[in-house]
Amino acid sequence: MxxxxxxxxxxxxxxxxHVWNNNVDELKRTLKNEQIDKEKIDPRGRTPLMLAVKLSHIQCxxxxxxxxxxxxxxxxxxxxxxxAVCSGDEEILTAILEVRxxxxxxxxxxxxxxxxxxxxxxxxxxxxxKWEFTSWVPLMTRYCPSDTYKVYKRGxxxxIDTTLLGFDSNQWQRGNRSYIFKGSKDTATMIEIDHETSEVMIEEMNNEIGDIIGIPPPIGAVRARLNAPVITNNIEMARISFERNKSGIWGWRSEKSEHISGYNCKVYGASNVExxxxxRMDHLSEEQIRIKQARTPLHSFLGIADDEYVPNTEIVRTPTPQMIENNEHQVEEEDSASNSSGSAASRHDITPEEYFSEIDLGGRDIGRPKKVTTKVQRFKANLWLSEDYPIRLQEQVLPILDLMSAMASPHVSKxxxxxxxxxxSGFPVKVEIPLFHVLNACITFGNVFALTTPVDNVTTINEDDRIxxxxxxxxxxxxxxxxxxDADTRRQLPLEEDDMLQYAIEKSLVETSGGACGIAEGSETERVDIWEALRGQAVGADSNVLTEEDEQMQRVLQESLCGARVTSSPTSDDDDGGFRFMDPDLAMALRLSRQDQQQYELDRKREEEMLEQVLKLSLQEH
Incomplete structure (x- = not known):
């Protein structure tokens, strides 16, 4: 080329x-041309806006x-x-977030x-x-919630009814909400009903938006982003292949089928689910990277620790026993631009002729050098498909999933x-997929047309040839x-990057880190919260914004470890064990877990006493 x-x-x-040369006046003049393609992609895959961010040209x-x-x-x-985060420029990030x-x-x-x-x-x-969350991490699954979305469609x-709303600083957040969408030709009305508070919020949606003023993000949230790594999570869909599961042994093996929700389903296994x-930590100093990547025993146990950043190296870590058991594998690799000093690279390291031509740059790039760590976990996914299911996937279910994604449900998007x-071929009556680092989801479609369990205001019609x-x-x-x-239209934005919520959650954990769930670090007065332990972060260090997926894992891990703590003295029947303000079902599970742990400690203590007694008798005989 x-x-x-x-x-x-x-x-x-x-x-x-014009962006390359930071020529703002010419850029404004060119943008007045209505025929210009403002989203044209250059040979490096960047639009003009992404190029301006990469070069840190704030006026452009x-x-x-x-x-x-x-x-x-x-x-x-x-x-x-x-x-914009990786640029390290607060002004650029603020402007991008507001418009985004x-x-x-x-x-x-x-x-x-x-x-x-x-x-x-x-x-x-x-x-x-029905959504059921599970995990291979000990004690975590018993605290993972389940939820059943109830979907009504007429014209x-x-x-959509749901009870799992999200997460707060102590537990999975429960509620009782209904989301009603009423549509017409060009408009729609979204109604959110809170059945616990008897409140209703109504929002009109149409193709004529009018003038809407952007709201700048809070400065605290912007700065928290700039002090945190940039993390993305995704499932590599292109590599997944499906194969019919077998049942029986040796020569008698046959294709596996199971009855799910009253329908005969073929069982498929999905391989190469990665x-x-x-x-990315382009914007962080070497000291920040070192702190965030410090190992702890909990890091190693979970198998999610990062290795220290070393430019131009590839690191393959030996899988932990938990990964082997769950057929998981992790690979970490580092990628950096030609300037390995860690400072922002000048655009003049690459000429415009090189950049805009479809030639190999040999790993070089404009802007700051990239510091990327990639981790791959391999999972098994399963699929139960029915040829006779009365609901059609494309015409009926997928639009509903789109609506649920609009309700800020990132797990639905996955x-x-x-x-x-x-x-x-067939309808996916049941699906098992990975969601986060250590969390899986099992989704089962059921009670179609209210055939299994009667539902108010739903009448089943069973005709000769169809239901x-x-x-x-x-x-x-x-x-x-x-x-x-009153409807706050901005409050309805998707929550996968809700900075203030994430920032507030982590701050609350830092403030309560000296409580029962603290983990001793050094002296008795030095205690860290669960997420600090996962990060290997020192007490009192600056808070970081969590990705929603990591935030969700934190919620469950904290409850799991809280449930496993051992008190120094037995509790009375009246003692609530610190679970007074939790959801009753969750509190009961935590109490049972604590009782199991206490019984284990008592048994172990008795064994030690018996061993000590045997040793004393042995010494007396001699």
Missing amino acids: SVMSLNDIKAEYPLHW VKCLLAAKCNATYEFEGWSIVQE DLQRHVQRVTHVPKLLQYLLDAPDFYIEM ANVR FVTKT LKDFITMQLP TCIVDDRCFDIPSHYTNR
Whole structure:
């Protein structure tokens, strides 16, 4: 491939060229041309906005954002927001976050009416989706919750009931919410009903957005991001293959089938399911990297510790026993640009002719040198497919999953990505997939058309050749005695990167680190919270923003370790063991776990006393 000349670059990539040279006046002039492609991708996969962020040209960034360039663009798994974090520039990150959040809101409120209109012609139905979370980490599974989404669909109206709302600083957060979507040709109404507080929030969604003012992110959240690694998690879908599971032994083996929710299902195993975690620390100092990557016993136990950053090296870590048992594998590799000093690389290290030509740069790049750690965990996924299921995946279920994703359910997005692959024929009645580092999900579709268990306002129709149902309009009514709450449109943004929530959660854990769940570190007065132990972070160090997936793992780990703690003296029957304000079911599980641990300690103490007595008798005989 020949090298492009400067004149060819100016003609082919005019916006990129002005960004490269940080020529703001020419950039503004060119953007006035309505025919210009503001989202054109250069040979390195970058739009003009991503290039401006990578080069840390703040005025170009603001100019492109004012021209409504896409701030949600991603390339090779890295978003513009993440590139802004890696730039280490507070002003750039603030500007990108403000516009990105605004664009996400606009995409959401314009996309929902289209989804509901798409559902209009699909047959009405009722179905339940049961989510069960499990883990290979000891004690964790018993504290993982389950939830059942109840989905009602009639025409362009959809109602989704859920009880698992999220996570707070102590436990999985429970509630009783209904999300009702009412659609028409160009508009939709989203109604959130809180059945515990008897409050209702109503939000209108349509294609005519009008003028919406962006809200700058809190400065504390921005700075917390800049002091935390950038982490992405994804499942490598392209490598997954499906194979029919076998039953029986040796020569009598046959293809496996099971009855799930009353339907005969073929059982498939998915191989090469790789959960990939990438961590970038371009913007962190070597001291920050060293602190964040310090090993602890808990790091090694979980198999999620990072090795110390060493430029241009590849590290393959021996799998832990837990990984071997769960068929998991981890690989870590480091990637850096040609400038290995750790300082921001100048764009002049690469000429424009080199950058804009489709030639191999030999690992070099513009901007700061990359410091990337990649970890791969291999899982087994299973799939139960039925040829006779009365619900259609494409026309009925997938639009519902899109709506649930709009409700800020990132785990639903992972399910959608998985079942939209090229699956074997049939409806996925049951699916087992990995969600996070140590957390799996089992999703089962059931009670279709209310066939198994009767449901209020759903009437099952069993005809000779098919089964359907009628969903009453009353399912989508607001209870008359409920009170309205003003809609905060920005509050409805997806929560996978809700900085303030993540920041507040970690701060609360730091403040309570001296409590019963603290882990001794050095002296008795030095105690760290669960996440500090996982990070190997010193007490009192700056808080970091957690990714939602790591935040969720933290919630469960904390409860698991709290449940396993041993008190110094037996508790009375009236003692609540510190679980007074928890969900009753969770509190009971924690009490039982503590009692089991105490019994184990008592048995071990008796064995030691018996051994000591035997030794004394032995000495007396001699």
